[in-house]
Amino acid sequence: MTSSTLKERVQDTLKSEDTEGTFELYVTRTPGYLWALLFKKLHIHPIAVTLLSIVIGALAGYFFWWDDLYMNLIGMFLLIWANWYDCADGQLARMTGQKTLIGRILDGFAGDVWFFSIYFFLCLRLTGEPAPWGQPWGIWIWLMPLSPVSTAMPNNVPWPTITATSTFISSKEHREANWTTMPNNAP
Secondary structure: OOOOOHHHHHOOOOOOHHHOOHHHHHHHHHHHHHHHHHHHHHHOOHHEEEEEEHHHHHHHHHHOOOOOHHHHHHHHHHHHHHHHHHHHHHHHHHOOOOOOOHHHHHEEEEEEEEHHHHHHHHHHHHHOEEEEOOOOOOOHHHOOHHHHHHHHOOOOOOOOHHHHHHHHHOOHHHHHHHHHHOOOOOO
């Protein structure tokens, strides 16, 4: 086994180095890699890590319901923790060779669950709060998160399918594939 730096070992587990900036490398990917090493040692499957990420991220939203800085800080920490696990599941799958389609779909779905929870609890918190025009937000606060969703979601295509496909297209395996050996009738 050759000796390498932590940075090199983290970079070996990335899907795509060209999409990772310095911030991601040090603040999210490196802690994710360290979690992945722990999960690998404990023989925890990447899908279990993804499911933990979903639960922790959804729980983060609950802590944004409270109009209390301490509770909101807990929510922020939980969201960061969920993000580390979100990094760890993919890195663990690449380290152990335990890549699955359901894992890719769940991984893409995780962020959607987190942000649904965050939007839901923020809307719940703000429903009775005064809006900039002085009246309570009421139903209007619930319409705000729906606007980007309605324009971002493609018609008749399940969102996790698109996320899993884009994850595959940006993966090292896809870029390193020798496309010249594909048959002429391949799509």
